[in-house]
Every structure is written in structure tokens, then in C-alpha cells.
Amino acid sequence: MQIAIVIVAAGRGERAGSAEGPKQYRRIGGRPVIAHTLEAFLTWPQSGPIVTVIHPDDAALFADATAGLAGAERVKTTFGGATRQQSVLAGLEALSGSGATHVMIHDGARPFVDPAMLDRIADRLAAGDDAVLPALAVTDTLKRGAEGLVAETVSRDGLFAAQTPQSFRLSRLLDAHRRAAAEGRDGFTDDCSIAEWAGMPVRLVEGSPDNVKLTVRRDITMADERLSGTALPDVRTGNGYDVHQLEPGDGVTLCGVFIPHDQKLKGHSDADVALHALTDALLATCGAGDIGDHFPPSDPQWKGAASRIFLARAAEIVRAHGGTIMNADVSLIAEAPKVGPHRLEMRETMAEILQIALERCSVKATTNETIGFVGRREGIAAIATATVVYQGRPS
Ligand SMILES: Nc1ccn([C@@H]2O[C@H](COP(=O)(O)OP(=O)(O)OP(=O)(O)O)[C@@H](O)[C@H]2O)c(=O)n1
Numbered sequence: 001m002q003i004a005i006v007i008v009a010a011g012r013g014e015r016a017g018s019a020e021g022p023k024q025y026r027r028i029g030g031r032p033v034i035a036h037t038l039e040a041f042l043t044w045p046q047s048g049p050i051v052t053v054i055h056p057d058d059a060a061l062f063a064d065a066t067a068g069l070a071g072a073e074r075v076k077t078t079f080g081g082a083t084r085q086q087s088v089l090a091g092l093e094a095l096s097g098s099g100a101t102h103v104m105i106h107d108g109a110r111p112f113v114d115p116a117m118l119d120r121i122a123d124r125l126a127a128g129d130d131a132v133l134p135a136l137a138v139t140d141t142l143k144r145g146a147e148g149l150v151a152e153t154v155s156r157d158g159l160f161a162a163q164t165p166q167s168f169r170l171s172r173l174l175d176a177h178r179r180a181a182a183e184g185r186d187g188f189t190d191d192c193s194i195a196e197w198a199g200m201p202v203r204l205v206e207g208s209p210d211n212v213k214l215t216v217r218r219d220i221t222m223a224d225e226r227l228s229g230t231a232l233p234d235v236r237t238g239n240g241y242d243v244h245q246l247e248p249g250d251g252v253t254l255c256g257v258f259i260p261h262d263q264k265l266k267g268h269s270d271a272d273v274a275l276h277a278l279t280d281a282l283l284a285t286c287g288a289g290d291i292g293d294h295f296p297p298s299d300p301q302w303k304g305a306a307s308r309i310f311l312a313r314a315a316e317i318v319r320a321h322g323g324t325i326m327n328a329d330v331s332l333i334a335e336a337p338k339v340g341p342h343r344l345e346m347r348e349t350m351a352e353i354l355q356i357a358l359e360r361c362s363v364k365a366t367t368n369e370t371i372g373f374v375g376r377r378e379g380i381a382a383i384a385t386a387t388v389v390y391q392g393r394p395s
């Protein structure tokens with residue numbers, strides 16, 4: 001069994017307000033509706049060939065919507081017709097020669113596809129059903145109205161609301177669609193209606209309450225709120241480590257603060273190990289390399305430079321990637337000088353450079369208990385951790 005997927009997305013979305021463009025290209029949770037829909041099928045393990053039926057005017061919109069979507073190169077497109085029924089037939093014809101035995105027809109405007117529901121449908125196809133409809137039993141009380149008045153209450157017993165993907169043995173559905181077209185029957189709003197008309201038994205399986213069709217403007221707003229409210233925050237953590245040698249001198253600069261001392265740190269810049277480690281930690285949160293990539297020691301312009309320049313630049317890079325710096329934490333490992341008396345000024349300096357609140361900046365220090373290169377006062381080391389929240393979905 002090979003299951004092809006046809007996504008119909010050639011409608012104009014009049015009921016959702018076409019002035020803002022077709023609904024399948026409107027953004028929910030930061031991405032076009034159709035990208036969510038396609039992703040669900042691209043990641044479903046049983047998907048075979050995928051055809052998306054688009055409107056001839058929408059080729060650029062579709063290309064934009066699927067740019068960067070993993071697996072999008074698997075998706076073939078074809079142009080649809082004036083009705084959903086015509087668009088489905090175009091999608092089915094585009095599967096000719098694909099080797100698919102079965103097909104799932106899904107509305108591009110249904111972005112909340114439940115893979116467990118797809119599994120349920122596939123199980124029924126594998127069991128031999130030629131037409132399978134995901135549907136939900138109607139739960140509201142139903143009324144028939146006429147001229148503004150209730151004419152009667154309609155029993156909801158045995159009534160179901162039809163969803164997609166409606167799924168079929170490909171050859172039988174294609175045959176039914178072709179016959180309907182040949183006979184000028186163009187009023188079917190879903191594919192199971194065509195299957196019923198052609199005499200195929202249609203199996204009901206449990207649909208998914210989340211699998212709503214975005215039909216009116218409010219559906220799109222609610223879908224966006226739902227995704228934005230539940231989207232995982234894109235929180236990233238980076239770390240950095242640096243060491244500089246000590247030599248006789250008059251003081252060291254740590255976290256941008258000069259501390260008088262009988263040694264100084266050796267380095268091309270002002271050798272502020274703490275800010276160097278923090279610069280690396282920030283760059284790590286957006287994959288932007290390390291301090292050496294941006295400020296090579298071989299470049300004479302950085303000779304004696306204040307390391308606050310490096311940190312400020314790293315913060316700019318993070319912001320350009322859409323990041324908000326939530327926390328900057330530095331640990332200094334130094335036998336001397338004592339850091340405690342300068343800690344507040346160091347934190348204030350970091351906060352000023354990063355343009356974040358003081359409480360988001362932390363400096364801690366420890367000696368190395370007189371052992372190792374730090375213990376012998378040959379150098380100072382620093383470890384830093386940066387936490388940054390990026391906008392949009394984690395990729
Ligand atoms: N000629 C058409 C009409 C509809 N569809 C697709 O069929 C699905 C369900 O249709 P519907 O919600 O009715 O979409 P629209 O026709 O776009 O909406 P409207 O009726 O409000 O214009 C949608 O994904 C839509 O893009 C299609 O491919 N070709």
C-alpha cells in the first residue's frame with residue numbers, strides 16, 4: 001500500500017476575507033497555514049507522493065510559504081479549478097504514474113492534523129476499505145430554520161461532521177471523479193459525497209476535534225492565538241571559557257572594571273578574560289562563531305582595545321538574530337586580586353554594556369585553592385553562561 005497525499009489549496013478564501021490574501025497563506029503561529037498543513041504530512045511516516053493543488057496566481061505565495069520547510073522538495077504542485085471538486089480532480093490526475101495505490105485528500109486550510117488520526121485512517125485502508133471518512137459525531141442540538149424562525153428540531157442521532165483527509169483507493173476515487181465531471185456533476189463539497197454517489201461504501205473513523213477548517217476570519221485569529229499561546233519558547237544557552245596569563249604590572253581589568261594589583265593580564269586587547277568568556281557565550285546562542293572570528297588577535301585595530309567593544313558587538317549580533325538577553329553569568333577563577341569588593345561595579349558594567357537589568361547580570365569568583373596555574377598566580381580563568389530567548393519557533 002502506498003498512500004499519496006493531495007492537499008487542495010486553490011481556493012480564494014472569500015469567507016475569511018480575501019482582501020488579506022487567500023487564507024491558506026495567512027500566518028498562524030508565525031508561519032503560513034499551508035506550511036503547518038504540509039509539515040504534518042511531510043513528517044507522517046506513511047506519506048507517499050505529495051501533490052499540492054494551488055491557484056495559478058499563487059505560485060509565488062506557495063514558494064514563499066514553503067521556503068525552508070524540511071522536505072518541501074518532495075511536494076509537487078499542480079493548478080486547481082474553479083471549485084474544490086475540480087481542484088481535487090486536478091490533484092488526482094497529477095498522481096498518474098506515481099505508483100500510489102491509495103490517496104488522502106486534505107484541505108490546505110486544515111492545519112491541525114493529528115498523526116494518530118492519520119494512523120487510524122491508514123489502518124482502515126490497510127484493512128480493505130476503499131473509502132474512509134474522519135468525522136465527529138454532532139454534539140449540538142440541531143434546528144432547521146426558515147425565514148428567521150425555527151421550523152423544526154432535527155435529531156442529531158447518527159449525524160456526523162465530515163473532516164479531511166478523506167481517504168480512498170486511488171483508482172476508485174479517480175474513476176468516480178472522472179465520471180462526475182463527465183456527467184457535469186460539479187456540486188459535491190467533499191470527496192466522500194462523490195464516493196457515495198458512485199456507490200462506494202464509506203467507512204467512518206473518529207476524526208479529531210483539533211482538525212478544524214479555517215473558514216472565517218475568526219478561525220484564523222483563533223488558530224494564531226492557539227499556536228502563539230502554546231508555542232515552545234525558543235530559549236538558548238551558550239557558554240564561554242577564557243584564560244589569560246599574568247605578568248608583573250599595576251592592575252587587571254575584569255568585567256570592564258580596572259582593579260589595582262601587582263600583576264597585569266597579558267593579551268592583545270585589554271585581556272579582560274571575563275568579558276571574553278561572556279562574548280563567546282552570547283555568540284554561541286545564535287551559532288555566530290567565537291570572539292576570534294569577529295576580533296582576530298592578528299588584526300592591529302584590536303591592540304589594547306577595551307573588551308567592552310567585543311561584548312557590545314556580540315549583544316548586537318544576538319539582537320540582530322531576534323534574541324533578547326535574559327541572563328549573563330560570569331565565574332572568575334583567580335587567586336588574586338579579591339573580586340568581592342568590585343562585584344557590584346562589575347555587574348553594573350555588564351548590565352550597561354548589554355543594556356539589560358542589573359538583576360540579570362551575575363559575577364561570582366573563586367580561588368583555585370593555590371593549586372594549578374591559577375593557584376600559582378600564573379593566570380586568571382573565566383567561565384560564562386548566557387541565556388537568550390529568540391523570537392519565533394525553534395527550528
Ligand atoms: N476551487 C477551489 C476551492 C477550494 N479549494 C480548497 O478546498 C479547501 C476547502 O475549501 P474552503 O474552505 O471552502 O476554501 P475556499 O474555497 O478557499 O473558501 P471560500 O469558500 O470562503 O472562498 C481549501 O483548502 C481550499 O483552498 C480548492 O483547492 N479549490
Ligand SMILES: C[C@](O)(CO)[C@H](O)COP(=O)(O)O
Pocket residue numbers: 084107161162163164189190191213215
Ligand atoms: C471537505 C470539507 O472540508 C469537509 O468538511 C468541506 O466539505 C469543505 O466544504 P466547504 O463548504 O467548501 O467549506
